[in-house]
Amino acid sequence: MEERQWMGKEALWKNEVIAALLLISFAFFINRGIKINGLYMDDLYLWSCYGEQTFRQFVFPLGSTRFRFVYYLAAWLEMMALGSHTEWFVPFNILLNSCIAFTIYRFGKRLSHRWLVGFGCGILYLLSRMSYYQISQVYGLMESMALWMAIGILYFLYRYLTEKEHTDRYIQAAAGLYFSVCFVHERYMVLLPLFFFAFWVKKEKRPFCWIGITGAFLAVQAIRFFTIGSISPAGTGGTDVADTFNISQSFHYALSQVLYIFGINTGPDYLSGLSWSQSPSWVRVLVMLANFSLLVMTVGFLFLLFQDRKKLKKRLPVIGLFLIFIALCIGSSSVTIRVETRWIYVSMTAAWLFAAYLCGEAVPPGEGQTISGRPLIFCGLFLVYGLLMFPVESFYRGTYDNLYYWSSQLRYNSLAEETYGKYGNDIFGKKIYIIGNTYEMSDFTARTFFKTFDRKRLAEGTEVTFIDSIRDIGLVTPNMLILREDPAHNAFQDVTSFVKDLKFQRVYGSYEDGWLDEDAKIRIMAGKEGKIKMKFYYPGEITGLEHITVMVEGQEKTVVTINSSTAIAEIDVPPYKVSELTFNSNFYYKDASEQRSEKHLAVVAEITAD
Template sequence: MTEKHFMDGIGKWKDEIIAAGLLMAFAFFINRGIEIKGLYMDDLYLWSCYGEQTFGQFIFPLGSTRFRFLYYLAAWLELAVIGNHIGWFVPVNIILNGCIAYSVYRFGKRLSRSYLMGLGCGFLYLLSRMSYYQIGQVYGLMESLALWAALGILYCLLRYVDEKGDGRKYLIRSCVLYFAVCFIHERYLALLPLIYLALLYKKGKKKAGWFLPAGVFAVVMAIRVLTTGGVAPAGTGGTNVADTFNIMTSLRYAVDQVLYIFGVNAGPGHLSGASWAESPSWIHVQIIAADLALLVLVILAVIRLIRDKEGRRKALRDISLFLVFIALCIGASSVTIRVETRWIYVSMTAAYLLAACLYGMITAKPEHGKVVDIKREVRKAADKKAGRQSAVLCGGLFLVYIIIMAPVENYYRGQYHNLYFWADQQRYNSLAEETYEKYGDDIFGRKIYIIGNSYQMSDFTARTFFKEFDRDRKAEGTEVYFIDSIHDIGLITNNMLVLKEDPAHNAFQDVTDFVRNLKCEAVYGYYRDGWMDESAEVRIMTGSSGVIKLEIYYPGALTGSEISTISLNGEPVRDLVINQNTMKLELEAEPNQIASLRFDNNFYLKDAGEQRGEKRFSMIVNFTAD
């Protein structure tokens, strides 16, 4: 290897490292603010299965409506690494999608033969509003891996048809990826025709090549029959595609997805963040302008196809592979009861790469043969100049598209709070903040009372939520109760936590201290740990019975002359002789009222180690009022 080749290699690696670094940094920047602090619904159920099932049961859920063993294997590894560090899920998702963005960059760079075009594709992938699920949910790992594998199939098939040799290795790789993606998400079963289209273009004469995809598909179907009992994929929301499929609805959903690719949020706000009708007018203008830039790029590509007879066949072949890939992905996402934006992410990414393909086609150098003559040399010089001009024009159009769409994508990212699951994720993030983040392991073993249940927390969530923070996955003694008001509980003890729903902010509030002080307010001379001075006053909120129970403990030697005079609402009710170290007493007051208790003690603890107020410690008193 010469020094020049060595330095060229170093320069290329520098470019790759810079690209990877920029994309990864942008991935973290654009997804800042997205957090998973607490799991719920599907994510929590997945976590609970990981803890309660054996490795084999988790990876191979026989009898389930879905059999995604490759995804479950990846999920098992992720859950094993993350453990009880729930906040790590989002960084892991971001890193994974940063890697996918780098793959998109490499793919786009190869198609366009342009470093900047490839980088633009990678940035657009990360910028897309459609990434919300892949970043913000544990199940986003499934969507990310499926998208990556699907794009891998497209890449291998493009290499297969463009290779001058038989390209067999790329056909085999595409079939391996097809098998894999079918067991990450069954939606991608629909990509089988794409492999046969590539075989048709390649005009392969070997029968093995034609039988290979069919064999893989047959194996996939056989495994599905054995594990799920059928071949039809399950729909979303617990439905079955065979039961809910409607041709007109599917066509409408397909059109909606095409509109999504061109920037138009055709679906309702709870699925897209903000529908086209809900979006401001400046968004409409921006999207139309961006689509016009794409239209000019397409027109330039058509002109090039008309002029370049020699390269036309290859270009049409590659473009058709992209279009069929997008069509199959759209079709697979249109057959269930709704279209979620996250399902269009793979089609959107393929559309970005198609733009890179068009750029590469427009700026490609025409073939002039090897014979040298003056006319040919003049034509080559003219073509070279035209190529530079085309590169500048097409690159400029793509840059304009990115500049126009960046604020649009950013706007729609700001509407994530309208998505159907976002509010619930915020609520359980808040629940984690107000409990485990605040109290740490001290939360385990507590009784957690939640005022109200407008969030409709399920029994499963109430039983399981706090286990995810425990290294032993048990959270023993931690119990969740729902109450209508603070009157439903007695005085607050150290093993209790009281939360209040805050629907306006999709949050929970820790009101333990507030309720504790309201239920048992120390006016003077009484402390939270139960110590009482020689004189003290306490306000107690009584329960439905009005009975106030006192447990008194004097940790010293008694002489028999120790007397505590107790007044209720200003009236003396008892001169209690402290003749035992531990005594119990009941006082009757009006129910559901604030009762004022005053204590005047003629004794104090002589060997007390501290003094907190003007008077000295006399005894320990614990109150309950059910």
């Protein structure tokens, strides 16, 4: 008997490991191609705070518009662990999302009493187009933490309502998560009524339950007031909810979120990826079929709900818990100036879990084969819904380029690849010239961007300068890097070698270390003034007969006499034109240790253009 129990537990353990590995694999597969190579905007500002502030200032920002110390602590630990490896943020986000998906799988499995339905919930969570921000931004950690904690509150309150033992433990866990999530994102303060509903339907008479959660809410407000001077939540884009709240607008936003949950993108392209009106017909047909499957499942459940009145009293509190949770999350995301798809993610996740609950209640464990038709109507239809939404969600993931921040992230990924990705630590100390500024890079970004790659967080000597054309700079030196914008591909291009060769091309007899042969030729582009400056170094014995004839376009321009180890000359050439210069020396350096061509090495030259 004991051996059978042990074998049963081992089998369950193996199933859980398999589920976890499958979810992780799917998470990496579905998010392939998403990457963070360079930080910008909110992510870069967050990093700059981490790099320039003390631990206390970063985690407990007194006087700021937001006080999210639980999130800031997690962000501080994340940045400390990942260091200058910005490319690790996406894998970190994917692993975190996989953990959340495993939690959802376990919750869905408990609700439905079936492994496959729970696993379907986890897959739908990972597949969702609403995960874009959690994966593609450093700030996605905040959204992931808030979603995980909010679903955790729903989980513990569900167990509080449905179980008779350990109810104190569940309430304490839910209250602890509530206090914490309010300091990850203040939007979730709105979940307070969910506790009151649970206490009310359970007929909770113990004062510590009511007083405890009320005290947690008041403590949150007191901490917020003393740290930021207000209890009004901050809105989107630097706004304040108290200033922008509008009842009719909030109702409109709430309705749009309900439609989002049913697969209908009601927002504009820059917020949703692709609006419903612009979506292809096949996508809309699949969404309608998926919703029809949910409708059939819901109608069937309502029929069973009122048919089996003995379980009505037990089921209604759980149904109310899910619906109120979804409604509160929708309401809290409807009071600001716009609705972003990432805010609906927690409501969407709760909706999938609610569907799993319907499956579990409609087909109790062990009855699936004895009640004709129910497996097909409930669990089967939920899986049909998932299969129909799979191509829909995959399609919308392909429209991320339309999101308002996506093009900028691509640009800064490219900037990182063309600089630190190619040159590594050699990028530090370079003067980086960018031709054009149609991307409108801010001064803050220009100052801070390259610091993220430096372990010392300084990037000393690295400067970013914007120029209109290559005419604005002289010859390319080793400490320079030239980039150009490529708006058609939201990218940057490293044109250093091209500009260097254009500005100064060694035709023959001229070498990178400055040596010239007896006969040498270069092509050089002068600047605005058309001045070419030359400095010659001759380390050999000087007799006074040594001279160098400099020819421009085949015509003699000047003769430089070597009277000392250093000789200086300057010639005029057409401005902004590539001129061909030839150097003919009537001597060579006899003590040279090598000969690089048919001609001997003669002199070291430093040639510059204005």
